[in-house]
Amino acid sequence: MKYPQVILPLRNTLNRYCLRNYATTKRTVQNLKNYPQVKLGDGKLLYLLISIYMHGETLFSRTVVQGGRAKKHPYLYAEIREELEELGLCSKVLGGGMMNINAKSQEMTIDGKCNTFGRADHHLTKEILLGTPEYKNFKITVGK
The missing domain is CATH 3.50.20.20 (Janus/Ocnus)
Structure with a gap:
């Protein structure tokens, strides 16, 4: 039962900082709106x-x-x-x-x-x- 408690915060951190490029996402949102x-x-x-x-x-x-x-x-x-x-x-x-x-x-x-x-x-x-x-x-x- 300890593994989900360790893995979930780690996964959230990776998604936030490593896996997603926020500059690209922001540019894509602007492209979608414009x-x-x-x-x-x-x-x-x-x-x-x-x-x-x-x-x-x-x-x-x-x-x-x-x-x-x-x-x-x-x-x-x-x-x-x-x-x-x-x-x-x-x-x-x-x-x-x-x-x-x-x-x-x-x-x-x-x-x-x-x-x-x-x-x-x-x-x-x-x-x-x-x-x-x-x-x-x-x-x-x-x-x-």
């Missing part, structure tokens, strides 16, 4: 709804919308994941779909699904888009 919630282009494009978080800290995640012109959703995700890994962030795809954005008339259509990652929650995507200053005045239509 990462843009929406990155889209104009015209017809594929999009992904992605949860981004620090490694091992899935409770503190952000949901972002990323879109671009690609042949398929996995190619788009490969580009996004590479960018996130450089910032020290992990990601999980919540689903995908298609968007048709017309910036001149401020209209947008969200519909479709991704065969690889499944269908994104288009209504959640709409809420995220309307919460950003760039797309708050858009008329967003959610299809089937």
